[in-house]
Amino acid sequence: MAATQDAKGKGEGGDQNFDYMFKLLIIGNSSVGKTSFLFRYADDAFTSAFVSTVGIDFKVKTVYKNEKRIKLQIWDTAGQERYRTITTAYYRGAMGFILMYDITNEESFGAVQDWATQIKTYSWDNAQVVLAGNKCDMEEERVVSVDSGRLLAEQLGFEFFETSAKDNVNVKQTFERLVDLICDKMSESLDTDPAVTTGAATAKLSDSAPPLQQQGCNC
Amino acid sequence: MGSNVKSNEIPLQKNTLWTSLRTTLQKGPAPAPRRNAASVQPSIFSTLMRPNVPNPKDFIPLYCDCMSKACSRTQEYLLFKDPEDKFHPSPEVLTQIFLMTYISQSIHLNMTDSFNCTVMTPQQRILLGADWVWAILDKPTKNPRIQIAVQVLHMANGEGVVENYPRESGTESLQMAQRESSNKTVCERMVDFCASVGKECYALFLFLGRRNDAGNIYGVLSNNFQAAIGKCDNIDRDLIENFFKGSKYLHTPTGMLQSIISKRDQEALTLLIKFS
Numbered sequence: 370m371a372a373t374q375d376a377k378g379k380g381e382g383g384d385q386n387f388d389y390m391f392k393l394l395i396i397g398n399s400s401v402g403k404t405s406f407l408f409r410y411a412d413d414a415f416t417s418a419f420v421s422t423v424g425i426d427f428k429v430k431t432v433y434k435n436e437k438r439i440k441l442q443i444w445d446t447a448g449q450e451r452y453r454t455i456t457t458a459y460y461r462g463a464m465g466f467i468l469m470y471d472i473t474n475e476e477s478f479g480a481v482q483d484w485a486t487q488i489k490t491y492s493w494d495n496a497q498v499v500l501a502g503n504k505c506d507m508e509e510e511r512v513v514s515v516d517s518g519r520l521l522a523e524q525l526g527f528e529f530f531e532t533s534a535k536d537n538v539n540v541k542q543t544f545e546r547l548v549d550l551i552c553d554k555m556s557e558s559l560d561t562d563p564a565v566t567t568g569a570a571t572a573k574l575s576d577s578a579p580p581l582q583q584q585g586c587n588c
Numbered sequence: 589m590g591s592n593v594k595s596n597e598i599p600l601q602k603n604t605l606w607t608s609l610r611t612t613l614q615k616g617p618a619p620a621p622r623r624n625a626a627s628v629q630p631s632i633f634s635t636l637m638r639p640n641v642p643n644p645k646d647f648i649p650l651y652c653d654c655m656s657k658a659c660s661r662t663q664e665y666l667l668f669k670d671p672e673d674k675f676h677p678s679p680e681v682l683t684q685i686f687l688m689t690y691i692s693q694s695i696h697l698n699m700t701d702s703f704n705c706t707v708m709t710p711q712q713r714i715l716l717g718a719d720w721v722w723a724i725l726d727k728p729t730k731n732p733r734i735q736i737a738v739q740v741l742h743m744a745n746g747e748g749v750v751e752n753y754p755r756e757s758g759t760e761s762l763q764m765a766q767r768e769s770s771n772k773t774v775c776e777r778m779v780d781f782c783a784s785v786g787k788e789c790y791a792l793f794l795f796l797g798r799r800n801d802a803g804n805i806y807g808v809l810s811n812n813f814q815a816a817i818g819k820c821d822n823i824d825r826d827l828i829e830n831f832f833k834g835s836k837y838l839h840t841p842t843g844m845l846q847s848i849i850s851k852r853d854q855e856a857l858t859l860l861i862k863f864s
């Protein structure tokens with residue numbers, strides 16, 4: 370019953386169909402594969418045509434963790450510089466980021482540091498980040514080694530995956546890891562900071578999104 | 589609806605041959621859009637020309653050709669007189685007819701490397717207020733140099749105006765998008781979006797019919813609508829339609845693109861256009 374409601378997401382119950390709502394953002398240079406990655410995760414599809422994203426877009430996907438329904442609102446940002454004003458406006462209130470580069474494109478890897486700075490500047494301090502080196506199916510054209518990806522992630526304090534939206538490698542895993550990290554962070558701050566349970570931090574967390582439930586995340 | 593579109597495919601092809609001949613021959617200033625290209629039969633010589641080899645820089649006549657096709661196709665439905673009053677194509681359907689005709693012609697003319705059209709997803713239509721975005725692309729990089737975000741405004745069956753017609757509001761993610769942007773009108777959202785990109789991003793409100801002229805297609809284009817935000821309570825259809833009262837000069841689609849291309853950096857530009 371609940372599952373049907375979720376699938377349709379309609380009617381009065383539409384917004385109550387989840388225990389938690391996480392706002393996630395995918396960022397990184399243009400053409401690294403952000404839209405393809407989300408398309409693979411949400412719709413299990415891939416197309417090789419490139420349609421550069423205009424401004425911003427999002428998709429919704431519900432995941433289950435320890436019998437809790439977690440609604441993921443996943444924002445797909447445009448990588449082109451011209452949209453920086455509009456995309457950074459959506460950083461506020463994001464609980465997790467997938468910062469993506471393309472293993473066949475040196476420049477996109479070089480830009481990771483700048484993207485990390487953008488996260489620091491515009492988002493909530495406790496936002497969790499996973500670094501994703503996408504297009505790992507293109508081994509012949511690789512210019513960024515797995516090790517340099519892993520090393521940079523370590524330096525920045527991020528988790529790391531190499532992924533392929535095309536061959537469906539580590540796509541689900543990246544999202545699941547990010548959700549785990551957010552859940553850990555939530556229960557951590559609930560343990561240490563009683564103010565959080567009264568809604569102070571959750572208000573920040575959810576921002577314009579519906580408020581989170583006020584018990585800890587048991588995931 | 590689908591079968592209607594199909595049944596017109598053959599004349600469309602004929603026109604295209606004629607058009608490709610015309611655009612290959614003409615090297616001078618871009619011509620005004622042809623209104624009744626539909627009535628012109630293709631010359632026998634047009635079949636001897638290699639089709640689809642337009643000069644990549646010369647997208648203006650190609651754009652005009654696409655617009656002329658999209659407008660006349662849409663007008664067939666806008667002007668349709670139904671003796672039994674049974675057909676009322678929705679705003680959504682009219683937008684789709686316009687856009688599908690435009691897109692199929694632009695692909696046919698092979699112009700999308702220099703002038704492309706990105707159709708917004710239902711979520712983006714709510715968040716950004718645009719139905720689609722045209723872009724003049726820089727040649728080697730294919731990065732957009734100039735953009736035109738387009739929002740279609742409709743008339744209700746002949747007379748009244750459709751205010752904020754429901755943009756596929758059913759699904760959950762669309763409700764979410766609505767919530768994200770509920771404090772602004774859909775017109776304001778597009779103006780904000782364009783302003784955030786800069787002076788090379790124009791907002792074009794495309795009127796499929798205007799008050800007192802329900803059968804023609806007009807546009808108001810500006811990179812400076814945000815100047816009106818400070819002065820008015822809110823930006824809505826009435827405010828934009830009022831632009832037609834202040835000015836009697838209407839640009840052609842060619843004139844519109846030429847003005848945009850020749851504009852100096854950071855300059856404000858506002859134009860009224862008659863497309864049909």
Ligand SMILES: Nc1nc2c(ncn2[C@@H]2O[C@H](COP(=O)(O)OP(=O)(O)OP(=O)(O)O)[C@@H](O)[C@H]2O)c(=O)[nH]1
Nearest residue numbers: 399400401402403404405417419422448533534535
């Ligand atoms: N081989 C391969 N190609 C991919 C992969 N992911 C994306 N692509 C291709 O890379 C191109 C760019 O992908 P997009 O997902 O549109 O890139 P984006 O990061 O969303 O780009 P912007 O919207 O401009 O920021 C497209 O042609 C995709 O088909 C992948 O894992 N492997």
Ligand SMILES: [Mg+2]
Nearest residue numbers: 403404421422
């Ligand atoms: Mg994209």
